[in-house]
Amino acid sequence: MDIKAILGDAYSDDIAAKLTAEIEKEYKPAADFEALSGQLADRDRQLEALGKLKPEELKAEIERLQEENKAAAEKYAAELAAVKLNGAVENRLLKEGAVNTKAVRALLDNEKIKLSEDGSPTGLDEQLKALRENENGLFHSPKRKCREAAAIPPPFPRKRNSLSQRER
Numbered sequence: 001m002d003i004k005a006i007l008g009d010a011y012s013d014d015i016a017a018k019l020t021a022e023i024e025k026e027y028k029p030a031a032d033f034e035a036l037s038g039q040l041a042d043r044d045r046q047l048e049a050l051g052k053l054k055p056e057e058l059k060a061e062i063e064r065l066q067e068e069n070k071a072a073a074e075k076y077a078a079e080l081a082a083v084k085l086n087g088a089v090e091n092r093l094l095k096e097g098a099v100n101t102k103a104v105r106a107l108l109d110n111e112k113i114k115l116s117e118d119g120s121p122t123g124l125d126e127q128l129k130a131l132r133e134n135e136n137g138l139f140h141s142p143k144r145k146c147r148e149a150a151a152i153p154p155p156f157p158r159k160r161n162s163l164s165q166r167e168r
């Protein structure tokens with residue numbers, strides 16, 4: 001039935017708005033009920049699936065996943081330590097003046113090289129000393145490194161021109 005027909009001449013937009021507000025307070029739209037019933041059905045399916053699982057299977061699955069996580073963490077820690085060690089050795093070889101770091105690395109005994117707590121490689125000094133003595137061409141010779149160290153003047157001395165000399 002239509003509200004206009006019931007109220008007749010007493011019908012107004014104000015009365016219709018008040019009636020609609022009161023109806024919405026007491027009653028919910030059908031779409032809300034459909035959404036809620038869908039959520040309830042999902043919950044029922046989840047509970048049913050959980051009911052089918054056995055606690056022993058869940059415990060076994062949890063333990064398996066924990067072991068996988070532990071193995072992955074150990075693998076990551078080992079890879080990270082190897083990267084840190086390789087970077088420290090590479091930096092040290094460059095500081096020592098290695099001509100070709102790959103060639104020097106091939107001659108090093110990596111089992112004897114460890115990374116100390118301060119991040120520097122230990123067991124590398126003895127090997128580098130032996131390589132410097134026994135192998136030629138692996139390291140740059142410790143000759144003059146720069147002009148300032150050798151006290152060689154620059155090839156062309158600079159002339160100082162001041163304003164007073166230009167004005168004369």
